[in-house]
Every structure is written in C-alpha cells, then in structure tokens.
Amino acid sequence: MVRVQVPATTANLGPGFDCLGMALKFYNIVEMVRLPGGLVIEVHGEGVQDIARDESNVVYRAAMYLFKQVGFDPGGLRIRLINHIPVARGLGSSASAIVGGLMAANILSGNKLSCRELLNMASQLEGHPDNVAPALLGGIVISTTVEGEVRYVKIDPPPGLKVAVAIPDFHLNTRAAREVLPQHVSLADAVFNLGRVALLAAALQQGKLDLLATAMEDRLHQPYRASLVPGMKKVLAAARLAGARGVCLSGAGPSIIALADSNLELIARVMKDTFRESGIMARAMVLEPSPVGARALEIKTKPS
Structure with missing residues (x-):
C-alpha cells in the first residue's frame, strides 16, 4: 500500500x-x-x-x-x-x-x-x-x-508570506474559463503582463512584498473571467483595502487569493463578506505556502 x-x-x-x-x-x-x-x-x-x-x-x-x-x-x-x-x-x-x-x-x-x-x-x-x-x-x-x-x-516562498483564500460555493470548469479568453491580445496588454510577471518573479525571489500590489496586476485573463465570478472586482478591491499585499483570481477561479504578511484573518473575512454582498456564499481560510x-x-x- x-x-x-x-x-x-x-x-x-x-x-x-x-x-x-x-x-x-x-x-x-x-x-x-x-x-x-x-x-x-x-x-x-x-x-x-x-x-x-x-x-x-x-x-x-x-x-x-x-x-x-x-x-x-x-x-x-x-x-x-x-x-x-x-x-x-x-x-x-x-x-x-x-x-x-x-x-x-x-x-x-x-x-x-x-x-x-x-x-x-x-x-x-x-x-x-x-x-x-x-x-x-x-x-x-x-x-x-x-x-x-x-x-x-x-x-x-518569502518568509512571513501567507495566503487568504475566499472559495465561492459554485464550480467553475477550467474549460469554460478558457473559452472566454481571446485568441489575440493587444501589444499594450502583452507588454503590461510581461513587465508585471518579471517584477513578480523578482519580488517573490527577493521578498519585496511591497511590490506585489503592482506585480500581481493582469490584463490577459482576469478581465475576461470577471463575468464568470460575480463580485470578483469588488472582492479584489476589498482585499486590497483590508491590507492585502497583492490579490488575484486563483487559477481559472472562482476562488480568489490575497497575499499578505499581516491581518490575514481580517482580509479573509472581508473577502467572504464581499462575496456575500454580491449574492455569493463563500468560505474563507488562511493558508501558508x-x-x-x-x-x-x-x-x-x-x-x-
């Protein structure tokens, strides 16, 4: 066995x-x-x-x-x-x-x-x-x-980094989440993501958590998937206001993660409550890498 x-x-x-x-x-x-x-x-x-x-x-x-x-x-x-x-x-x-x-x-x-x-x-x-x-x-x-x-x-993973996760109470099939993505993107959006992902890799390597807010921005997939996750934009904004260093859709969604080194329980609770305000029940938890x-x-x- x-x-x-x-x-x-x-x-x-x-x-x-x-x-x-x-x-x-x-x-x-x-x-x-x-x-x-x-x-x-x-x-x-x-x-x-x-x-x-x-x-x-x-x-x-x-x-x-x-x-x-x-x-x-x-x-x-x-x-x-x-x-x-x-x-x-x-x-x-x-x-x-x-x-x-x-x-x-x-x-x-x-x-x-x-x-x-x-x-x-x-x-x-x-x-x-x-x-x-x-x-x-x-x-x-x-x-x-x-x-x-x-x-x-x-x-x-950088020392002290933790993850607040809000998990909505509905399934989102990865195939469906890919079908909403465009086959072609603008040069401006491609350059935007290239800069962010390079910055993100370096920030995580060097533990520069203050850069995560900018480094975790995206234009290639999250804007198109927002329609599949009710309340997503509000949850992202609420997590930032609650103290998240950076916040994003987890994979294809619908879960949302916030990276932070303090106030994790507050951030998780705010994300859950913001989903509920959009009519979506969710559970929240704090995890470590x-x-x-x-x-x-x-x-x-x-x-x-």
Missing part, C-alpha cells in the same frame, strides 16, 4: 498565466493498493458527489498511464481518495489528482521514473505545468514547456 500527500496549488498569481504557481499547505491524500484484479475507488471529503469511481477517474487514469509507460501490470487496484481540496474552484484539484496518481503508481511499480520525468508526464496529462509543477515540487515554481519537457525554476510538494507518507510492501 502506498499513501501519498499532494498539496493544493494556486496558479497564475495574477500575470503569470499558465507559467507560475504556488503550493499551499492544504492537502489531498491518495492511497493505492494492488489487487488480484478489478478496480475499487473510494472517495471521502471534497468531491464525494462528483468524482468518478470508474476507469474515467483522474487518479486511476494517471496511474494507468504511468504503468503503461514503464511496462508494469498492477493487476487490479484499490484507490482511496481523502480530499480536502475543493473541486473546480481554482485550487489545483485536478493537478493533485494527476500528481497523486503518478507518484503512487511510480512507487508501486518500483520508482522507475525520476521527478523530472514525473513532472513532464504530469504536464502532458494536465495540458500545462503551472499547477502540476508546484504540486510535485512545492514552493513557487516558474515553468514553461519546450518540446514536451518542462523547464522550471523553483523559488522558496508549502515549500514541500507531493510526498509519500506511507509505503507498505508486505500485506498487513
């Missing part, structure tokens, strides 16, 4: 569309056991009503993809999912499923693949590396893909 823990992730951090993400201390657990045959999937916690329990399950598909690549026949599988990351809220639930499935399968099949190979495989399955990279590696990760290989730099990515909590090679 293998038990793997995978952190939640928040992608983009404003201007870093599809290339920047951060791991959070908020986890899903994947347990995987070989059986003589068949497939048994248990789901506990978040997504219990939504997550498939057949061969279309994301964790199972990721595991079987890896088994095929390394030429390993597991026989059957029992998969137990203990989920804390909400589904379709912009906090990397699909990335955690992919990374958890790959890591558990890699251990079961003899650890034949390196971390880099797992990352490339995860990015291929997800379609982009911005969530899977920090889910696997931890910390803040800048990444891009070149001919199927993920090139990345990991940044340790996770410097550690996915890891095995337990490995049993013999029947208990």
